[in-house]
Amino acid sequence: MSTLTKLTLTEASVLLNERKISSEELTNAYIDKIKANDSSINAYLHYAFETANETAKAVDQLRASGERLGALAGIPMGIKDNMSTLDMPTTCGSKMLENYHAPFDATVVKQLRASKAVILGKLNMDEFAMGSTTEHSYFKKTKNPVKLDRVPGGSSGGSAAAVASDEALYTLGSDTGGSIRQPASFCGVVGMKPTYGSISRYGLIAFASSLDQIGPFTKSVEDMALVLPSLMKKDPMDSTSLESPEFSLDQIRKRDIKGIRVALPVDFMEEGIDEEVKAAILKSAKTLESMGAIVETVSLKSLKHALPAYYIISSAEASSNLARFDGIKYGYRHPDFDSLETLYSRSRRYGFGDEVKRRILLGTYALSSGYYDAYYKKALKVKTLIMNEFEMLFQHYDVVLAPVAPTTAYGFDDCSEDALKMYLGDIYTVPVNIAGLPAISINCGFDCDGMPIGMQLIGKHFDEGMLLRVGHAYELEAQERGQLYVK
Numbered sequence: 001m002s003t004l005t006k007l008t009l010t011e012a013s014v015l016l017n018e019r020k021i022s023s024e025e026l027t028n029a030y031i032d033k034i035k036a037n038d039s040s041i042n043a044y045l046h047y048a049f050e051t052a053n054e055t056a057k058a059v060d061q062l063r064a065s066g067e068r069l070g071a072l073a074g075i076p077m078g079i080k081d082n083m084s085t086l087d088m089p090t091t092c093g094s095k096m097l098e099n100y101h102a103p104f105d106a107t108v109v110k111q112l113r114a115s116k117a118v119i120l121g122k123l124n125m126d127e128f129a130m131g132s133t134t135e136h137s138y139f140k141k142t143k144n145p146v147k148l149d150r151v152p153g154g155s156s157g158g159s160a161a162a163v164a165s166d167e168a169l170y171t172l173g174s175d176t177g178g179s180i181r182q183p184a185s186f187c188g189v190v191g192m193k194p195t196y197g198s199i200s201r202y203g204l205i206a207f208a209s210s211l212d213q214i215g216p217f218t219k220s221v222e223d224m225a226l227v228l229p230s231l232m233k234k235d236p237m238d239s240t241s242l243e244s245p246e247f248s249l250d251q252i253r254k255r256d257i258k259g260i261r262v263a264l265p266v267d268f269m270e271e272g273i274d275e276e277v278k279a280a281i282l283k284s285a286k287t288l289e290s291m292g293a294i295v296e297t298v299s300l301k302s303l304k305h306a307l308p309a310y311y312i313i314s315s316a317e318a319s320s321n322l323a324r325f326d327g328i329k330y331g332y333r334h335p336d337f338d339s340l341e342t343l344y345s346r347s348r349r350y351g352f353g354d355e356v357k358r359r360i361l362l363g364t365y366a367l368s369s370g371y372y373d374a375y376y377k378k379a380l381k382v383k384t385l386i387m388n389e390f391e392m393l394f395q396h397y398d399v400v401l402a403p404v405a406p407t408t409a410y411g412f413d414d415c416s417e418d419a420l421k422m423y424l425g426d427i428y429t430v431p432v433n434i435a436g437l438p439a440i441s442i443n444c445g446f447d448c449d450g451m452p453i454g455m456q457l458i459g460k461h462f463d464e465g466m467l468l469r470v471g472h473a474y475e476l477e478a479q480e481r482g483q484l485y486v487k
Contacts, residue, residue: 005030008219010220013072022056023059042140042141042143045137045139046088051087052121055118059118072116076120077119077170078120080172084102084106085102086103090102095350106204124158125154125157130359131154132153136356144186144409146187147449152187154182164188170217173217175213177433178405181439181441182425182426185405190441195213200233200237201214202235209240211310211313244462251465256473257473261396264402265303267301277408283445284444291473298397306434313434318356320363334346386434394460398466399470403428403453404454408451440456440471441455
């Protein structure tokens with residue numbers, strides 16, 4: 001197998017621009033890796049090898065003619081299958097959209113094509129992004145490349161597994177309550193949930209519109225800094241899209257973090273967290289301190305209310321967003337019906353999986369007459385409390401350090417039969433989505449079974465540059481200390 005798939009995006013981009021390797025050569029190395037390995041990983045749902053090769057050849061011709069190209073030109077990557085693509089199906093991992101072909105490209109897909117990215121295919125996911133294990137895909141279960149008997153996390157499990165198994169140099173996922181950061185933690189890669197509104201959601205099939213955010217998976221923090229600028233652009237097609245400040249790659253690559261104030265919430269380090277995860281986070285805090293950062297413990301009282309508020313808000317929005325899938329205009333239509341009501345009920349009964357139906361029922365109940373004030377309205381008040389508490393915290397601190405998940409990757413079926421247990425795994429990630437903040441997951445060690453542990457850095461709105469700067473400095477320091485390799 002070619003060693004080209006072991007390159008980081010940063011390394012591959014340099015070699016391509018210096019014409020020491022070709023995009024076609026690099027793309028074929030990834031296609032060969034996918035053909036050899038993906039039957040055991042199941043990261044991909046749809047392949048686009050022919051168009052990937054065509055794009056790679058076109059990029060090589062442009063470079064040969066002397067045209068200056070960006071960092072992503074000719075780089076093989078993959079896209080989560082809830083982002084609309086003209087040339088591939090967009091299924092959301094669901095029987096409901098098994099044969100759906102979108103009539104347009106999502107804005108992020110257009111941006112990638114404009115950057116001359118080589119799109120290898122679409123990646124597996126929990127159905128309609130609802131789940132934390134990628135066991136809820138209608139088509140297949142993605143496996144964790146570190147240990148194949150463990151889940152890769154979710155809902156963007158295919159996106160994380162593709163990067164971790166060297167089946168893509170970077171990928172795109174979506175994060176509604178941790179669906180980028182948690183699988184990044186479980187698979188030992190870098191995952192970024194950017195500020196809400198910084199990357200266009202136009203063409204992303206919605207789960208919970210006020211919480212959903214597209215973001216990348218990469219092999220390193222430096223790679224993340226190369227991917228984000230091509231995506232963080234205001235889009236007139238998305239009414240929630242906002243202008244993002246630019247950040248300097250030179251500033252991110254500096255290792256000086258002296259004087260940066262880091263908050264460590266004690267609320268994240270109490271009951272429910274695995275002792276090995278807790279020890280890894282505290283060790284990361286000590287590493288940052290040794291580099292000159294000022295780390296102080298804080299308390300965020302409202303965080304204990306974040307998880308129930310998140311599941312009420314997200315399920316209510318899912319109930320509304322998924323009402324369009326009724327078997328009439330597009331999506332699965334049950335063949336046996338004798339009335340409009342039967343068509344609706346049977347199409348939705350057999351088109352949606354159990355987890356999606358569970359959340360639709362919860363959301364419909366929370367929005368129903370007599371319960372709206374008691375549940376949904378109260379959840380919105382909690383959302384405001386959480387946003388205000390983070391805002392007050394960031395008046396004194398630059399970054400918040402926290403675990404990504406209370407455990408490392410667990411075995412298949414360990415949580416799929418117990419929905420509440422699976423939901424509790426989101427306890428450290430959902431506050432970020434509720435507040436619309438940026439956060440990045442970075443590997444900070446391994447447990448006794450060799451499974452990766454992720455730490456989470458949370459920043460101010462549109463302060464991705466600070467997260468990348470601190471994360472890159474930490475990553476280099478931890479690598480030099482040997483903290484990021486299994487003993």
